[in-house]
Amino acid sequence: MSDIETVMRTAPVIPVLVMEEGIDPVALAETLVEAGLPVLEITLRTPNALDCIRAMSKVDGAIVGAGTVLNEKMLGEAIDAGSQFIVSPGLTEGLGKAAIASGVPFLPGIANAGDIMRGLDLGLDRFKFFPAEAAGGLNALKALAGPFGDVRFCPTGGIREDTVSQWLAHPAVLCVGGSWLVPAGERDMAKVGERARKAAQFER
Ligand code: 3PG
8 A cells, every 4th residue: 555645545434443342353344345445444442453453454455554543652553563554633743753754654633724734844745634523524624625725634533424425525535534334332244334335335
């Protein structure tokens, strides 16, 4: 996987996955890939997350990245586990510089103009807009896209099946992220597959 833009353009929706105990990581990855969502963000919020990244990376067609990467230590662990891209809810200079130096495709979070400017200073111009709905929703993104015309976004946070198409209709949006595909407690892969097939059909 060459760069973060390629990852962002692979599918309209990136499932944000919190790997609770009892979810079979391989079955989940296979379900999502088969449904047409090959880009998977595994949040480093559960003790088994790194093991899940290792297991899911072996699934044919899966492009597995780590989310909730908050610092350089977590970055190193995520890369060692085989993460093909890295997502963070925010952007610090330390994490940004380390991610760039590692060469891994990197999608840091921004929520305002100052965040974007700090990212641009580091040479970054592809960002997660987080928390998308709470930080002002589509109106905020439209406003930010004005002064930062070359910047592209993956809005994430509060996005649901019925709001995806509004976000994707904006030219600065390459994809969206969301956890609605696998809500907390979900164990039914048929239901996950159904939601994922719908999500894979969204047009950009
Ligand atoms: C994330 O880490 O990106 C968010 O938890 C995803 O937001 P959502 O749960 O509102 O989709």
